[in-house]
Amino acid sequence: MKNINVGLIGFGLSGQVFHAPIIDCTEGYVLKKIYTTNEKNIEIAQEKYSAEVCSNVDDILNSEDIDLVVVATPNESHYEYAKRALLKGKHVVVEKPFTVTTKQAEDLIKISKEQSKVLSVYQNRRYDSDFKTVKKIIESGVLGKIVEFEAHFDRFRNYPKNYWREENIPGSGILYDLGSHLVDQALYLFGTPNKFFADIRKQRSFAKADDNFELILFYDNLKVTLKASMLVKEPLPKYIVTGENGNFVKYGMDVQEEHLRRGLTPNTYSPWGKEPETANGILNINLNGIDIRTTIQSECGDYREYYRELYSAIVEGKRVPVTAEEARNTIYILESATQVNCDIIQFIPYK
Incomplete structure (x- = not known):
């Protein structure tokens, strides 16, 4: 089996939790180099992985040994690192959100095609247990024609923290952070909308960047509502379809992030990505005059599926998971x- 040598640019939360351990546990990949300048993160990388830890990003970009560059840096720098990697002849994965602007996204798509390199965006929440379960329910047809879909990504913290995501800089705030997941999931399920509405807010008194949003996507005979907040203490349903x-209602979060943060990996914990039975969703329908209310066992989540699909795209020429064009629409x-x-916006397809 051919190995893909990976250079990971960035070793903060995204690099440490969502990329390095998943790459390390997926057959066909070798984590060769990690770029970080943070002293604490250097120690963590050296302790956990055999990869070379670099303090100069050019050590990755200029290396002939690197086939794939994964960009897991703050959002504002995604474009520049991805562009440089593509121009060096590397395949590229960009952590969500893809870029800050649509123009940047279109530029990267153009370069990737000119270079004949795979460009993909790591929308890992497509591989969450809850979303995989919702997708299966919708595709089964048991709900009949879908008329409304609502998804939440809520958290609670009523005090400030020194996070770049909460500073007033391009690409910061909850819309780009969590909205990129919800929008991607909606477009993955239903395609691009005809129109959409946006209400973006700063609700906490200390907020420098948006910490609440509501997006409504309008389709033919379908309404999709996407919401996120930092002030939801009592859990609300994650999905209402x-x-x-009838309806399918799902509470709870996929367990993979929690496990990865605790240092567990698919190689050390089994069954990976399996939710507790208490998180199973409720299906409540009427079929042919008969009322049916039952729990639905959640599918197992697995972020390795993304990297497996990416391997097939790079090595075998198969479809790219989360194409750059899909990410551009997000x-x-x-x-x-x-x-x-707070206005209705017409969705204009890219030509």
Whole structure:
């Protein structure tokens, strides 16, 4: 089996939790180099991995041994690192959100095609147990025609922290952070909308960047509502799917992030990505006059699926998971939402 040598640019939360351990546990990949200048993160990388730890990003970009560059840096730098890697002839994975602007996304797509290199965006929440379960329910047809879909990504923290994501800089705030997941999931399920509405807010008195949003995507005979907040103490449903036959309601979060933060990996913990039965969703429908209310066992989540699909794309020429074009559509909605708040926006397909 051919190995893909990986250079990881960035070793903060994303690099440490969502990329390095998953790459390390996925057959066909070798984590060769990690770029970070943070002393604490250097120690963590050296302790956990055999990869060379670099303090100069050019050690990765200029290396002939590196096949794939994974960009896991703050959002504002995604474009520059991805562009440099593509121009060096590398395949590239960019942590979500893809870029800050649609123009940047379109530029990277153009370069990747000119270089004949794979460009993909790490929308790992497509591989969450809850979303995989929702997708399976919708595709099964048991709900009948879907008329409304609502998804939440809520948290609670009513005090400030020194996070770059909460500073007033391009690409910061909850819309780009968590909205990139929710929008991607909606577009993955239903395609691009005809129009959309955006309400972006700063609710906490100390907030420098947006910490609450509501997006409504309008399709033919379908309404999709996406919401996130930093002030939700009592858990709300993560997903509410309504069809002509009834509803599917799902609470709880996928367990992979929690396990990865605790240092567990697919190689050290089994069954990986399996939710507790208490997190199973509720299906409540009426079929042919018969009421049915039952729990639905959650699918197992597995972020390795993304890297397995990426391997097939790079080595075998198969479909790229989370194409750059799909990610560009997500960025188009996020960027438009920040520019025209509390208004209806026409979705204009890229030509």
